Amino acid sequence: MSLENKFPGKDISIEDIKTKFPLAAKKNKNHKSRFKISGVEFGSNQIPIFAGPNMVESEKLILNCAKNLKKIGAHFLRGGAFKPLTFPYRSKKYTETREEGIEWLKRAKEEYNIPIITEIMEEKYIDLICDVADILQIGSRNMQNFPLLTECAKSGKPIMLKRHYGASLRDWLGAAEYLLVEGNKKVILCERGVSVPHTHRSTSRFLLDLQVIPAAQEITHLPIVSDPSHATFWRDWVSPMSLASVAAGADGIMLEVHPDPKNSAVDPLQPINFKDFKILLKKMDKISKTMGKFIIKGR
Ligand code: PEP
Ligand code: MN
Secondary structure, three states: OOOOOOOOOOOOOHHHHHHOOOOOEOOOOOOOOOEEEOOEEEOOOEOOEEEEOOEOOOHHHHHHHHHHHHHHOOOEEEOEOOOOOOOOOOOOOOOOOHHHHHHHHHHHHHHHOOOEEEEOOOHHHHHHHHOOOOEEEEOHHHOOOHHHHHHHHHOOOOEEEEOOOOOOHHHHHHHHHHHHOOOOOOEEEEEOOEOOOOOOOOOOOOEOOOOHHHHHHHHEOOOEEEOHHHHHOOHHHHHHHHHHHHHHOOOEEEEEEOOOHHHOOOOOOOOEOHHHHHHHHHHHHHHHHHOOOEOOOOO
């Protein structure tokens, strides 16, 4: 690590830690943020699990997911009602459910008592989304939408900031600093895969940057969640990469789970089903034990 960074670099210098993201940076070697969100601890020995479909497709789907995922052991229900879809042309099936989707998430939360994480893309929906969300998800495509970050931080809601697939750790921590500087302390980072020359399958878009977990933990006290579903884009790789994420020290895991993965409205190659989620949860719990951590309380 160089001492100075007079010219903007892509990687982190000691100077950056002091001047660019002093709030995101650790104060000492053992500094780690610990906080509770809706009764679930982050940054402790517990590894919270976020699970759910890519999109809140229908009321039936989200209620089914809430019921089953809670029973299996997920700590949070994930699902986007407002979604950044790569192309503007959408079939009926592929269309965001927006306000209606938020309403369905609310019903799922009330009926099954499971906290919610959902994406926010526009400032004008902050009140609507904060009404149901326990955590606001800022998607990778908005990682550097600074006005959105500032307004979300001001809401006081916990925030999970997904890393853009082209962003350095330096840029990611810079974005996190925008949240912290507003006085919001419940900030979580999420690695979801980066763009690289090779992804090993023509259908895979990204590569899970496992190395960023220890690299980030060396610099920041913020919890780091890993999202192997978006990273691999391929359900058969989700289990090995989830286990590897736990082994690499991830402070949480986000997984796409759908009762009928092949018929998922969005990205049908990546979700796993309830049965495989249950098996994976047990395996991750085993790995976490070897690291002095746990996923399922009391096991
Ligand atoms: C998501 O989690 O639904 C999502 C859109 O992820 P990302 O922003 O990482 O693509
Ligand atoms: Mn997605």
